[in-house]
Each structure stands twice: as structure tokens, then as C-alpha cells.
Amino acid sequence: MSIADKRCFNHPDREVAIRCPECGRFYCRECTSEYHDRFLCKTCLDSLGTVIEKQRTSFWRLLKPGVGFISGFILSWLLFYGLAQIIYTIPAYFHSGIIQHEEKK
Numbered sequence: 001m002s003i004a005d006k007r008c009f010n011h012p013d014r015e016v017a018i019r020c021p022e023c024g025r026f027y028c029r030e031c032t033s034e035y036h037d038r039f040l041c042k043t044c045l046d047s048l049g050t051v052i053e054k055q056r057t058s059f060w061r062l063l064k065p066g067v068g069f070i071s072g073f074i075l076s077w078l079l080f081y082g083l084a085q086i087i088y089t090i091p092a093y094f095h096s097g098i099i100q101h102e103e104k105k
């Protein structure tokens, strides 16, 4: 059985032009794309593309939660620090105000 007898995996009516080196399936020219001097089918190209994309974003994916955690920690610390400052200052005013009021009596 020669390659000419085979039909495209996606198009049963089309003659095979390329055999995908990744999955070994036969495809017509339309179903394949050149990738690093190799002709791969679109399915393999997509999976390769996602692998490359994963490798590219893995660093940021690892970094992002750390940055998010640190910035969140700093933000919450600042928020609590600011709140603590407000909480500490407001009762002091009230307290001194009450004392002054009581002293006047």
C-alpha cells in the first residue's frame, strides 16, 4: 500500500501529501503546516504550540502567585497598619475628650 492510496485523516476524499512525523497519520497539504523545517499536522502543531506556550508562561505562572502573595501581604499589612493607626488615634481623641469633659464637671 503506497502513500498515494492513502487518504487524508481529515479529508477522506483528498490524497495524502505528508505523513506527520509526530503522530504518524497521513494528511493532505492543507492539513499540515511547516514547523522548524518539518511538516506537522495541525493537531500536533497545536499541541506543540501549547507545550511551547506552557514552557514560556510557566515561569510567570510560578512567579505570579508569589508576587500576588507578597503584594497582597504588603497591601494587607499597610491596610492593617493604617487601620491600627486610625483605631489608635481615634479612641485617644475620644478618651482625652471624655477626660476633659469629666474634669470640667
Ligand SMILES: [Zn+2]
Binding pocket: 020, 021, 022, 023, 024, 025, 040, 041, 042, 043, 044, 045
Ligand atoms: Zn500529527
Ligand SMILES: [Zn+2]
Binding pocket: 008, 009, 010, 011, 014, 027, 028, 029, 030, 031
Ligand atoms: Zn486534509
